[in-house]
Amino acid sequence: MTARATTTGTLLIASPVDVLHGLRDALSAELLPVPVCPVGNDTVGFDAAWADVDVLEQWREAASTESRTAAVVVAVWPATQASAPLTSMSPADFARRSEWPFVAWYAALGVAASRCADGGTIVALVERPSPLDAAGWAPECGGADAVEALVRSLARSEGPRGVRVNAVTTPARVAPSHPIAPAPPLSAYPGRIDVEVTDAVAMLLGAGVGGVTGTVVHVDCGRSWR
Amino acid sequence: MTAGASTRVVLITGASGGVGRGIAHACAELGWTVWIAARRRVEGEHVAAEVTARGGVGHFVECDASVAADLDRVVATIVETSGRLDGVVHNATSGLSPKPVVFTDVPLAELEDHVAVSLRGLYLLALATYPHLQQSMGSFVVLTSEAGFEGKAKLSVYAAVKAAQRGIVRGLAREWGPHGVRINCVAPLAGTPAMGRAFEMDPEMAARVLGRNPLGRMGDPAADVGPIVRFLLSDDSRYLTGNTLMADGGSCPIT
Numbered sequence A: 001m002t003a004r005a006t007t008t009g010t011l012l013i014a015s016p017v018d019v020l021h022g023l024r025d026a027l028s029a030e031l032l033p034v035p036v037c038p039v040g041n042d043t044v045g046f047d048a049a050w051a052d053v054d055v056l057e058q059w060r061e062a063a064s065t066e067s068r069t070a071a072v073v074v075a076v077w078p079a080t081q082a083s084a085p086l087t088s089m090s091p092a093d094f095a096r097r098s099e100w101p102f103v104a105w106y107a108a109l110g111v112a113a114s115r116c117a118d119g120g121t122i123v124a125l126v127e128r129p130s131p132l133d134a135a136g137w138a139p140e141c142g143g144a145d146a147v148e149a150l151v152r153s154l155a156r157s158e159g160p161r162g163v164r165v166n167a168v169t170t171p172a173r174v175a176p177s178h179p180i181a182p183a184p185p186l187s188a189y190p191g192r193i194d195v196e197v198t199d200a201v202a203m204l205l206g207a208g209v210g211g212v213t214g215t216v217v218h219v220d221c222g223r224s225w226r
Numbered sequence B: 001m002t003a004g005a006s007t008r009v010v011l012i013t014g015a016s017g018g019v020g021r022g023i024a025h026a027c028a029e030l031g032w033t034v035w036i037a038a039r040r041r042v043e044g045e046h047v048a049a050e051v052t053a054r055g056g057v058g059h060f061v062e063c064d065a066s067v068a069a070d071l072d073r074v075v076a077t078i079v080e081t082s083g084r085l086d087g088v089v090h091n092a093t094s095g096l097s098p099k100p101v102v103f104t105d106v107p108l109a110e111l112e113d114h115v116a117v118s119l120r121g122l123y124l125l126a127l128a129t130y131p132h133l134q135q136s137m138g139s140f141v142v143l144t145s146e147a148g149f150e151g152k153a154k155l156s157v158y159a160a161v162k163a164a165q166r167g168i169v170r171g172l173a174r175e176w177g178p179h180g181v182r183i184n185c186v187a188p189l190a191g192t193p194a195m196g197r198a199f200e201m202d203p204e205m206a207a208r209v210l211g212r213n214p215l216g217r218m219g220d221p222a223a224d225v226g227p228i229v230r231f232l233l234s235d236d237s238r239y240l241t242g243n244t245l246m247a248d249g250g251s252c253p254i255t
Helices: A017-028 A054-063 A090-116 A138-161 A193-205 B016-030 B041-053 B068-082 B108-136 B157-178 B193-201 B205-211 B222-235
Strands: A007-013 A030-033 A068-075 A117-128 A166-170 A216-218 B008-014 B035-040 B057-062 B087-090 B139-143 B182-188 B243-248
Touching: A007 A017, A007 A090, A007 B057, A017 A216, A030 B205, A054 A090, A054 B108, A068 A090, A068 A193, A068 B108, A090 A117, A090 A138, A090 B108, A090 B157, A117 A138, A117 A193, A138 B157, A166 A193, A193 A216, B008 B016, B008 B068, B008 B108, B016 B035, B016 B041, B016 B222, B035 B041, B035 B068, B041 B057, B041 B108, B068 B108, B087 B108, B087 B222, B108 B139, B108 B157, B139 B222, B157 B182, B182 B222, B193 B205, B222 B243
Parallel strands: A007 A030, A007 A068, A068 A117, A117 A166, A166 A216, B008 B035, B008 B087, B035 B057, B087 B139, B139 B182, B182 B243
Antiparallel strands: none
């Protein structure tokens, strides 16, 4: 077996959405795009989320064999989304908002594990509605909790080779424009991806938190305490 | 005795054995009507008969919890036969749940069975039952797992769908609360056939699981877990929603 090359740069495994460009630039990261969701607005039923799972599998296999690097950031984000009660969602809505993100996150974090060098760091950046603002965002709440569990699973499996795995959450795109009382402690709520969120990702990638793994940092300006 | 206990009509998915069967037994003790929804007819009918023998009214309905038509038919049957639906327990889980696989080796196609039963099933069951739970000011309980809090190196998909259930419940609690419907989770650690299979596939798992448990034993599905779920289905918990109760003997370090 041939040893893979290792680099010192940052790899950003992310959905090709504009809002993440600032993160890529701030981290000077190489972008590895995650395949886009195949569930369209005219889709009916759940099947579309799984019809292209082979495409995602092939992407995972190909992406996993490239060079390793010291720092990997993963962000599987949809292009846009809107608040809606779960019981008003069609099966296609649920597939788009819950099932496809689940399998895409799983694939992307698997690539992250394969691409992260021994002693390296992985950070998952996930959208998470704050608990007070969870109404209308049930699939996204579920997705955020799933990523938290996946991060802890990876922290366990990759820890023996010195790899740290953590998560940063943000409600930047899923926060209500008029949050219910009490007001978030920090006026910067819900936080800016290019500023507060990027800073937290950079902190977890840095050398100063060498003993931190399996944790989740909520960058929501104090909207949720855990 | 729990207020209104004798009039409760509840539906439990995946109740042909294990934790679901234990919940059914606990509900039977209060004389409740319990609908056992499961794919395995012989085992499901047996549990329904046990419910009746223990003082409740047991029914079995064949059902795949990931199929909308099945769930719609089951709920229609319940409402037509029993006249109402007071409580729902989503306990069904994928048959792949106890299969240990390294994170990066899990075929992505295998994720669909986990997702279909645990997440799609929760969504479909919510759709099918919510109108009836609104009428009865009822309660919905989801069986999650401590794995969803702390992750599992070789059960990562199971851990993730169990975590996702908690998040969905957090959202639903805020959507349903204003309409008088409660929804909570229970994270059990119980001696079940599924757990037995997991121990067989990972021989070191038993030592890991029991070694950190302050009570030093696996929970009993009927005596330890069932009453906690029954509590959440009853009016005794009428001010409780959006929570996860850990029925794990103090095992999980994260709550």
